[in-house]
Amino acid sequence: METKVIVGLGSCGIAAGAGKVYDKIEAIKKAEKLTFELKKTSCVGMCYREPLVEIIDDTGRYLYGEIDEERAIEVINKHVNQHSPVKDFVVQSDLFETEDNTFTDDQVKITLRNCGYIDPESIEEYEEKDGYRALRRIAGHGMSRLDVIQTMLESGLRGRGGGGFPTGLKWKFANNNKADEKYIICNADEGDPGAFMDRSVLEGDPHSVLEGMIIGAYAIEATGGVIYCRAEYPLAIKRLQIAIDQAREKGYLGKNILGIEGFNFDMYIKEGAGAFVCGEETALIASVEGQRGMPRKRPPFPAASGLWKKPTNINNVETFANVPWIILHGAAEYAKYGTEKSKGTKVFALAGKIKRSGLVEVPMGMSVKDVIFKLGGGIQDDKEFKAVQMGGPSGGCIPAHLSDTIVDYDSVNATGAIMGSGGMVVMDETTCMIDVAKFFLDFTQKESCGKCTFCRIGTKRMLEILTRITEGKGEEGDIERLEELSYQIKDNSLCGLGQTAPNPVLTTIKYFRDEYEAHIRDKKCTARVCTKLLTYTVHEENCTGCTVCAKNCPVNAISGGRKEIHHIDQDVCIKCGVCYTKCKFEAITLS
Amino acid sequence: MRIERIEVQREIDEQEPADVELLNPLIEKYKDKKGNLIPLLQGAQDIFGYIPRVVFEKLSDDTGIPLSEMYGVATFYAQFRLHPVGKHIIKVCHGTACHVQNAKAITTSLKEILKVDDGGTTEDGLFTLESVACLGCCSLAPVMMIAGETYGKLNGAQAVKIVKKIRISENN
Numbered sequence: 110m111e112t113k114v115i116v117g118l119g120s121c122g123i124a125a126g127a128g129k130v131y132d133k134i135e136a137i138k139k140a141e142k143l144t145f146e147l148k149k150t151s152c153v154g155m156c157y158r159e160p161l162v163e164i165i166d167d168t169g170r171y172l173y174g175e176i177d178e179e180r181a182i183e184v185i186n187k188h189v190n191q192h193s194p195v196k197d198f199v200v201q202s203d204l205f206e207t208e209d210n211t212f213t214d215d216q217v218k219i220t221l222r223n224c225g226y227i228d229p230e231s232i233e234e235y236e237e238k239d240g241y242r243a244l245r246r247i248a249g250h251g252m253s254r255l256d257v258i259q260t261m262l263e264s265g266l267r268g269r270g271g272g273g274f275p276t277g278l279k280w281k282f283a284n285n286n287k288a289d290e291k292y293i294i295c296n297a298d299e300g301d302p303g304a305f306m307d308r309s310v311l312e313g314d315p316h317s318v319l320e321g322m323i324i325g326a327y328a329i330e331a332t333g334g335v336i337y338c339r340a341e342y343p344l345a346i347k348r349l350q351i352a353i354d355q356a357r358e359k360g361y362l363g364k365n366i367l368g369i370e371g372f373n374f375d376m377y378i379k380e381g382a383g384a385f386v387c388g389e390e391t392a393l394i395a396s397v398e399g400q401r402g403m404p405r406k407r408p409p410f411p412a413a414s415g416l417w418k419k420p421t422n423i424n425n426v427e428t429f430a431n432v433p434w435i436i437l438h439g440a441a442e443y444a445k446y447g448t449e450k451s452k453g454t455k456v457f458a459l460a461g462k463i464k465r466s467g468l469v470e471v472p473m474g475m476s477v478k479d480v481i482f483k484l485g486g487g488i489q490d491d492k493e494f495k496a497v498q499m500g501g502p503s504g505g506c507i508p509a510h511l512s513d514t515i516v517d518y519d520s521v522n523a524t525g526a527i528m529g530s531g532g533m534v535v536m537d538e539t540t541c542m543i544d545v546a547k548f549f550l551d552f553t554q555k556e557s558c559g560k561c562t563f564c565r566i567g568t569k570r571m572l573e574i575l576t577r578i579t580e581g582k583g584e585e586g587d588i589e590r591l592e593e594l595s596y597q598i599k600d601n602s603l604c605g606l607g608q609t610a611p612n613p614v615l616t617t618i619k620y621f622r623d624e625y626e627a628h629i630r631d632k633k634c635t636a637r638v639c640t641k642l643l644t645y646t647v648h649e650e651n652c653t654g655c656t657v658c659a660k661n662c663p664v665n666a667i668s669g670g671r672k673e674i675h676h677i678d679q680d681v682c683i684k685c686g687v688c689y690t691k692c693k694f695e696a697i698t699l700s
Numbered sequence: 701m702r703i704e705r706i707e708v709q710r711e712i713d714e715q716e717p718a719d720v721e722l723l724n725p726l727i728e729k730y731k732d733k734k735g736n737l738i739p740l741l742q743g744a745q746d747i748f749g750y751i752p753r754v755v756f757e758k759l760s761d762d763t764g765i766p767l768s769e770m771y772g773v774a775t776f777y778a779q780f781r782l783h784p785v786g787k788h789i790i791k792v793c794h795g796t797a798c799h800v801q802n803a804k805a806i807t808t809s810l811k812e813i814l815k816v817d818d819g820g821t822t823e824d825g826l827f828t829l830e831s832v833a834c835l836g837c838c839s840l841a842p843v844m845m846i847a848g849e850t851y852g853k854l855n856g857a858q859a860v861k862i863v864k865k866i867r868i869s870e871n872n
Contacts, residue, residue: 121852124852303797341832382741382742383833402776460838461801558776
């Protein structure tokens, strides 16, 4: 066979320089008239090893990591031309063990089955990997709409956007409501800061989402489809558009699809304009209709009256990507994975202070600890694991002592966090939990649409309290005030944004109350993050009198001439930390 | 809250003359479509880089959508700008992953050398500095994006270096 060289060109791969690597390899190929096949794929999930280049030859497959232009030349020269793989750069291979195997060994890839393996811009490659076969099976075997819904119910698939509502049930409701027009919407407005699963699926395997939507459209008799995608994901939008055009050309979209009489369905992409609240179903619908994206009261639920007042079904990207696999392999095969109430697999985006950040897909029921330490390789610089944030601004922090918690909807909810869309941001001893809570509150406060008083004003008041705590102006009773406000906001907000906004504060108070107390009573930040609570001093033994700190101090708080020991005037110091970062001799200490 | 985005007073003198005729194909495409307001505004911003007052007026006149509704939508979504921006927009990511990896240091350093506030444009009109929620490159945190190019694993000094390089190539 002809040797294949495949470059991973997802957004993060490109950010790491994969585009330049691809161009370089293309140039070598042309200049030296080499005969290998050069291909593109998307995210493999090993973001921590980007840029990634895979070579498949007669002997097997080799995944090379951290390949810059220089290394690319070496790999092409040695592996492709001289048939001797450069083992030092291989991060994974089916021929021998590598340390990165622990990243992939325990993963089960259903949602991400094709990501990193196919060219996302080629419908033929998707079809080769059983693509659109689920849809063909429905058409060929005469599977009825209710059969499809029954299969989804039996599979136990729950909404992967965070809500966890059974997908089959949602489809059943939409199917029950009869109307001349119905809509199916894919929620690709992945707004949680710290989550990038949906982006990777859209960039890496857009057809799986399309096929899931088409099957959903069949099940609920939808006539139109909308993919509501963040404008911040230009590559995802581009690849989705290519996929839609290809699907239309091949007859997977259009009239009487695959010969199913009366099954007419088409879809288009709607670019979001940057509002987190549009992840909420009713706000998303308002946004598609061209209005301000504000949620409305339910009922009526979208299944009865949604887009343009017609029955509408909304599912998330990851949910749709699972659908074709379930139809093809059967509900029982999917339900084999997972726990009693949470079936199947879940994709997580690992980020923060973790050694191997990237995308993993694991069966529900794996412990948080295993995800972070076995797959994620543990904490950066071997620091101490403090907590993991799950569920973004709606979620909470799971502390280290609860890291045996398994990932399923109910177990994660019991800790006060939520499964959410699957972001896992890992924190270590250098992360201040009050700062984290403040960060999320700042986010929800800015993103609150302003409709409900408690959400609009309550989040603002909470943010003010948190800010003053981090500035050393915390007062006795602040913790109780935060709790009181939290419950008020949760109880009196219309939509998910407000109902969950206090979660990051409540979970950090629950598990890190002593840290709050240290900030309020002792004016101390043990993680050394809240700069206003720190004191910068010169460590006299290390000071060489180089004057760099004094020159850079914006308020001239540092005195001392050349080759003299310097001194910081605490009354003038504004605690900006410039001296600390500029000093090359570790002569500025923090306390 | 999003209401904070609404401006009570707009200074007339900063209005730049805009060739509103450029909007005609866009209006033609979306005029009678349902839910056309956001694509219209997005299209207009693609043309002018921001949405000047005259553009709002032209869109309203031609489509019949009231100005108030347009302004309501334009101020609701973070994507829409009502002021001209610099040639290069520097988007510094402040998502969770970037936050815990000290994205603040990047914004602080850039503010210092560009002498602008967050959201501000430099005097020479070369750069606009923005903080954004999440660029989705969490594994490369902290990151910033300039003209579609993403730079990862930065610190303040590296970010400054990149911006200075762009400035030099612009001045030559």
